[in-house]
Amino acid sequence: MSLKIVVLAKQVPDTRNVGPDAMTPEGTVNRAALPAIFNPEDLNALEQALRLKDENPGSTVTIVTMGPGRAAEVIREAMFRGADGGYLLTDRAFAGADTLATSYALSTAIKHVCPDVDLIIGGRQAIDGDTAQVGPQVAEKLGLNQITYTEEILSCKDGKITVKRHIDGGVETVETALPVVLTVNGSAAPCRPRNAKLVMKYKRALAPMELVPGTTFAELPYADQYEKKPYLVLGQLTCADVNADLNQCGLAGSPTKVKNVENIVFKAKESKVLTGSDEDINGLIQELLANHTIG
Amino acid sequence: MANNVFVYCEIEGTKVAEVSQELLTKGRKLANTLGVQLEAVAAGYQITGNVESQILPYGVDKLHIFDAEGLAPYTSKPHTAVLVNLFKQEEPQICLMGADVVGRDLGPRVSSALKSGLTADCTSLEIGPHDDKKLGKHYDNLLYQIRPAFGGNIVATIVNPENRPQMATVRSGVMKAEVLDPNYKGEVIIEDVAKYVPEAEYVTKVLDRHVEAAKNNLKGAPIIVAGGYGMGSKEGFDMLFELAKVIHAEVGASRAAVDAGFCDHDLQIGQTGVTVRPKVYIACGISGAIQHVAGMKESGIIISINNDENAPINTIADYVINGTVEEVVPKLIKYYKQNSK
Numbered sequence: 332m333s334l335k336i337v338v339l340a341k342q343v344p345d346t347r348n349v350g351p352d353a354m355t356p357e358g359t360v361n362r363a364a365l366p367a368i369f370n371p372e373d374l375n376a377l378e379q380a381l382r383l384k385d386e387n388p389g390s391t392v393t394i395v396t397m398g399p400g401r402a403a404e405v406i407r408e409a410m411f412r413g414a415d416g417g418y419l420l421t422d423r424a425f426a427g428a429d430t431l432a433t434s435y436a437l438s439t440a441i442k443h444v445c446p447d448v449d450l451i452i453g454g455r456q457a458i459d460g461d462t463a464q465v466g467p468q469v470a471e472k473l474g475l476n477q478i479t480y481t482e483e484i485l486s487c488k489d490g491k492i493t494v495k496r497h498i499d500g501g502v503e504t505v506e507t508a509l510p511v512v513l514t515v516n517g518s519a520a521p522c523r524p525r526n527a528k529l530v531m532k533y534k535r536a537l538a539p540m541e542l543v544p545g546t547t548f549a550e551l552p553y554a555d556q557y558e559k560k561p562y563l564v565l566g567q568l569t570c571a572d573v574n575a576d577l578n579q580c581g582l583a584g585s586p587t588k589v590k591n592v593e594n595i596v597f598k599a600k601e602s603k604v605l606t607g608s609d610e611d612i613n614g615l616i617q618e619l620l621a622n623h624t625i626g
Numbered sequence: 627m628a629n630n631v632f633v634y635c636e637i638e639g640t641k642v643a644e645v646s647q648e649l650l651t652k653g654r655k656l657a658n659t660l661g662v663q664l665e666a667v668a669a670g671y672q673i674t675g676n677v678e679s680q681i682l683p684y685g686v687d688k689l690h691i692f693d694a695e696g697l698a699p700y701t702s703k704p705h706t707a708v709l710v711n712l713f714k715q716e717e718p719q720i721c722l723m724g725a726d727v728v729g730r731d732l733g734p735r736v737s738s739a740l741k742s743g744l745t746a747d748c749t750s751l752e753i754g755p756h757d758d759k760k761l762g763k764h765y766d767n768l769l770y771q772i773r774p775a776f777g778g779n780i781v782a783t784i785v786n787p788e789n790r791p792q793m794a795t796v797r798s799g800v801m802k803a804e805v806l807d808p809n810y811k812g813e814v815i816i817e818d819v820a821k822y823v824p825e826a827e828y829v830t831k832v833l834d835r836h837v838e839a840a841k842n843n844l845k846g847a848p849i850i851v852a853g854g855y856g857m858g859s860k861e862g863f864d865m866l867f868e869l870a871k872v873i874h875a876e877v878g879a880s881r882a883a884v885d886a887g888f889c890d891h892d893l894q895i896g897q898t899g900v901t902v903r904p905k906v907y908i909a910c911g912i913s914g915a916i917q918h919v920a921g922m923k924e925s926g927i928i929i930s931i932n933n934d935e936n937a938p939i940n941t942i943a944d945y946v947i948n949g950t951v952e953e954v955v956p957k958l959i960k961y962y963k964q965n966s967k
Contacts, residue, residue, distance in 0.1 A: 346776060434738060459776060461898055462746040464734035467702070471738035476829045477702050479731045493833065498727045501837035505701070507830045518891070579741075586743030586789035590756055590770065593781045602940065607931075607949020612957040615929075615945060616965050624906055624927055625849060625873055626966050 332488065333389030334509075336380045337445050339437060339453035339469070340373040340394050340409060340417075342402040346458050369405050372454025374522035376515040379484055380452050381413045381523065387487070391415045395440050397425060397433060400540030406565050410533040411525040418444050418566035419538045425570065427582035430460070434468030436580055439573040441473065444566070450492070451512045455480060463514070470512035477512040478505060482519050538565040630688075631657040632718040632791065634709060635668045636728050637698070638837065640676035642668070645724035645798035650684035652751060652801045653722055659753045660767055663687035665718070669708050671698035678814055685806035687813065694819040700728050701830040704823045706735040711822040713740060718791040720769050722751075725795035733795050743786035744793040745771035747897055749800055749920045756785050763787070769794065774897050774916045781916065799845050799901035799921075842876055842892060849875035850904045852895055852922070855882035856911020856932065856951060863889045865955050866910060872959050878902065880918045896921035908958075911951045914939025931955070 344365035377392075384390040394409045394417030396402050406417035420440045428436065441448060451470075456463035463479070470477035478494045485493040485504065493506045497516055535553055542548065548557040548564065557563050570580055578584060605611040620626045633653045636643040650666060657664040664685055668677050669692040681689055692708050709732070713721070721736075723729040725747045737744035750772040756765045769792040771784040786792040844850065851870045853863050863877070870877045878895040879888065895902055897917035907925035912918060914930075914937055922928075923942060930943035933950045940946045947954055 344776075429743065430734065431737060431741065431743065434734075460746075462734075462744075463730045464737070464744060464746060467731060467734035468738035470702075471706070471735040477731070477735070478830070479702075480727055498835075498837065501835065503699070503832060503836075504834040505830050505832050517885075586741065586786045587745060587771075587784050588758070588787060590783040590785045592775070592783075602943045602946045604935075605945060605947045607947060607954045607957070609957060609961075611947070612954060613961045613965070615947070616958065616961040619906070619927075620962075620965055625962075 332387055332490075333391075334383055334387050334449045334487070335445055335447060336383060336390060336392045337441055337448050337451045338373070338377050338380045338392060338394050338409065338414065339451060339465070340377065340396050340405045341370045341454075341457045342367050342396065342398050342405045343370045343457050343459040344368075367401065367404070369408050370454055370457045372456060372515060372517045373405075374454070375517055375519040376452045376454045376513070377409055377412060377414065378520050378522040379481065379513070379515055380450070382520075383450070383484065383487055384413065393417055393445060395420065395437060395444065397421070397436055397440075400538060403538035403541055403565055406538070407533060407536050408525075410536060411530045412523055413526065413529065416562060416566065418568050419540060420568050420573070421538075421540055422570040422580075424575075424577055424580045427585065428580065429585035429587045430462055430464040430468055431586060432580055432582075432584035434465050434472055435584055436570075436573075436575060437465065438469050438472035439575045440568055441469070443568065443573040449509045450487075451475070451510070453512075453514050455514045455516050466512055466514035473512070475510055475512050476507050477514070478507065479514045481513045481515045484513075533563070536563045536565055538567045540567055628716045629719045630663045630665050630716070631660065631720045632665050632667060632713070632716070632722070634721065634723040634729070634732070635666050635677070635681055636700075636724050636726070637668055637670040637673055637677060639698075640670070640673055642677055642680040643724060643726075643798075644803060645726060645729075645796070647680070647684055647803040648798070648801040649722045649724065649796060650681065650686060651804045651806075652796070653720070654685035654806055656720060656751065656753060656769070660719070662719070665690065665716070667709065667712065668692070669697045669705055671695050673698075674816060682810050682812040682814075683805045683808045684803070685810055689812055689814045690817050691814060692817050692819050692822065694823070696823070696828045697819065699832050699835055701828075701832065702731055702735060703827040703829055705732050706739065707823040707827045708819075709736045710739045712817075713791060721791040721793045723793075723795050725797045729795045733793060737793050740789075740791070742789040742791055742793055743784075744795070745773060745784045746795050748773045748794045748796050749897060751794060751796070756787060758787060768792070774920055797897070797899075797901060844876050844878055844893070844895065844900050844902055847876035847902070848905045849873060849908075850878045850895070850902055850906070850922075850925070851875045851908045851910065852878035852880065852912060853883050853888065853910045853951075854880040854912030854918075855886060856913070857883060857888055858911070860888050862911075862951065865951070869908075869955055869959050873962055875906075875908070880912045880915070882915075909939050909943070910955060912939055913937045914942070
């Protein structure tokens with residue numbers, strides 16, 4: 332049985348490698364200092380999708396991502412690994428979205444590009460927010476069931492899927508009917524590497540938003556390629572394209588507001604500074620034992 | 627409009643999760659500040675008669691029990707239907723739930739259905755006013771949902787000015803559970819589950835389920851030896867396990883160490899892990915990102931071992947040992963053995 336699979340992926344700032352210049356002197360986040368990467372757990376999600384595609388010939392894997400023009404990078408990256416194509420959901424109206432407004436935008440896009448979707452798979456959470464909310468919120472908006480914290484898809488046939496998932500203190504195997512939304516853990520199988528042939532095939536793929544403003548594909552050095560190979564022009568959708576209600580998008584559609592943001596300053600304690608010498612360590616242990624802190 | 631504070635109680639079998647009792651305690655305080663009642667929701671199977679005594683003593687004025695075979699073990703859609711339909715009717719102003727697998731599966735669905743705001747992994751909850759300067763609007767008594775954000779480089783205060791309920795999830799151990807009155811008289815309402823959960827919602831079959839008690843006792847440990855990225859490897863962590871064994875401690879880790887694969891995920895201490903309050907916290911090769919500090923700052927004595935004397939954690943440490951973990955940890959073991967006899 333061929334499956335229509337949508338993978339939700341996000342380009343995120345790499346918050347795991349935050350250097351000292353990650354914050355501006357004013358205390359705001361210096362995004363320019365953080366490299367943009369494919370959200371790690373979305374890669375685990377992509378792998379689960381690609382495995383289903385391998386097992387079910389004729390299946391398609393479509394990436395849906397929301398972000399500025401450069402976020403099209405995740406679509407290309409996914410295509411290098413085996414995805415069939417993707418859509419960049421991009422519009423100023425989406426800016427400032429919290430998880431609810433994001434899930435609204437994504438759900439309208441999915442309805443538009445893949446109304447008869449069988450599976451929507453995303454990472455459990457994105458490293459820039461760690462909320463794990465968008466997957467379940469998309470599921471609810473589309474009226475679909477969900478399986479979060481997925482570790483492995485054990486089987487998917489005859490419209491039914493069996494999944495092993497992590498729960499607190501253990502594991503659970505659950506079965507449900509398609510269509511369904513899955514969110515995948517970082518501990519699930521890692522994503523396969525890029526495929527050299529696919530890199531060659533898709534390396535010039537571009538979303539219109541990535542062009543220098545005011546220019547067209549016809550002005551690019553390999554303009555004829557974009558005419559001959561339509562798959563090199565990545566899908567791009569605006570708010571109007573997906574008939575999204577402006578009141579539910581971006582800042583306007585976000586019930587949560589950031590009241591304030593503080594740069595964290597630890598209240599410094601007066602600390603005893605020691606070296607790693609035998610004398611210092613021995614002294615510390617004796618002190619802690621003497622006042623019954625340890626032992 | 628009822629406008630009360632609600633806590634969703636997570637139940638394993640007939641046992642109410644600790645995190646839920648912690649949230650009931652917090653919920654009671656919020657309800658007092660707001661001058662409203664605290665209500666709790668318990669959904670499971672054969673829980674009637676078993677869960678009341680684990681919930682009411684925290685100062686719960688009204689407990690809604692949903693008892694039906696399909697409600698245990700937890701699956702997403704039936705529990706979503708319980709809360710969504712109950713909230714449409716009761717119109718709570720605040721809803722709290724645990725930031726664990728169940729709460730993080732359920733919270734977003736409920737918020738999506740009710741179009742209300744949800745803030746994950748809060749480390750503090752307070753009540754206060756808010757001015758929206760753009761709209762020129764003033765709000766009183768909003769829930770401040772406070773959480774580290776953006777890789778822990780900042781702490782954000784989030785509010786939901788217009789939408790109700792204001793929803794927040796909180797990790798286990800962040801709040802403290804305190805019984806208000808063992809004989810607290812709260813009303814118990816046995817709800818008609820079929821009224822809230824249509825038959826069509828029971829769509830997930832749990833084929834197999836293994837739950838084990840936590841492998842470690844980090845939450846209650848008096849002494850914790852925690853390792854960070856600076857431990858360098860799995861083998862580096864072996865050294866910490868040895869130290870922990872000698873000084874009768876539990877081993878914890880920072881997220882960076884867990885992400886690097888040095889140790890098991892359930893050892894993670896911090897905003898997205900366990901929150902701990904040990905008597906002694908020995909931080910080994912941990913730089914001290916705010917999310918980590920959020921989960922251990924209330925430790926009695928903090929000892930930091932780091933070869934970077936400017937590591938942020940050193941500012942909250944009682945003892946700073948400037949040295950490499952490879953050098954210092956074996957010496958701690960050696961001198962503890964020598965001196966404790």
